[in-house]
Amino acid sequence: MRRKVYTKDQILKAAHEVVLESGFEKFTARNVAKKMGISTQPIYLEFKNMEDLKRTLLQKIETDMHRKFMSQPITGDVIVDAPVHYIEFAMKKPKLFKALYVDPKGGGPIMYEYSVKFYKELSKQSRRFNGISDETFNLLHLEAWIVVNGLITMLLAGIISLSHEELIDLVQKLIDDISQGKKFQFDVKVDPKISENI
Incomplete structure (x- = not known):
């Protein structure tokens, strides 16, 4: 009788489902295997270890994010559109966002990289960041990353709410201010119910 072969893609799909349901807290070979109804052996035949599976899964999620969420034009300025997509992805899929970027056992450093x-x-397509050094770019990216994740x-x-248009305007201002070396000034309103309790 022929033994059933489990593909890398099937294992990645099950791993993705585990992360969607429980984050990386329960990201174990046993839980991925349980999701597929198999032993852990096929996982270790396809991946060196769980870190290899995790990194491969994060790479796949990142590729899918760029294809599904990041590639659609909004303003026509890719430097503005990418953070808007990223924020809207977090709002549409908060559980996955937290697993990827917030969970200490998640993919934070890898996803940041x-x-x-x-x-x-993207910055190669923008006049704003043309010709700046890698060191300067990395500092500007970190500044934008901190503000965007704070948002x-x-x-x-x-605490705050923004319409799609307000979000675009805010990100546009953020990118302009950062590229010009200005301090970014927030212009958002805190939910009145919250400010009443402060």
Whole structure:
């Protein structure tokens, strides 16, 4: 009788489902195997270890994110569109966002590394960041990353709310200010119910 062969893609699909349901807290070979109804052996035939599976899964998620979320034009300025897509991805898929970027066992450093590479490629298409050194770019990217993730935290917590148009305007201003070396000034309103309790 022929033994059933489990493909790398099938294992990645099951691993993705585990992360969607429980984050990386329960990202174990046993839980991925349980999701597929198999032993852990096929996982270790396809991947060196769980870190290899995790990194491969993060790479696949990042590629899918760029294809599904990041590639659609919004303003026509890719440097503005990418952070808007990223924020809207976090709002549409908060559980996955937290697993990828917030969970200490998640993919934070790896996803940040992917973001730097991705944004560096985009910046080649922008007059704003043309010809700047890698060191300067990395500092500007970190500044934008901190502000954008702060915005996501406030939006997910319900502290502020922004329409799609307000979000675009805010990101546009953020990118302009950062590229010109200005201090970014927030112009968003805190939910009145929250400010009443402060």
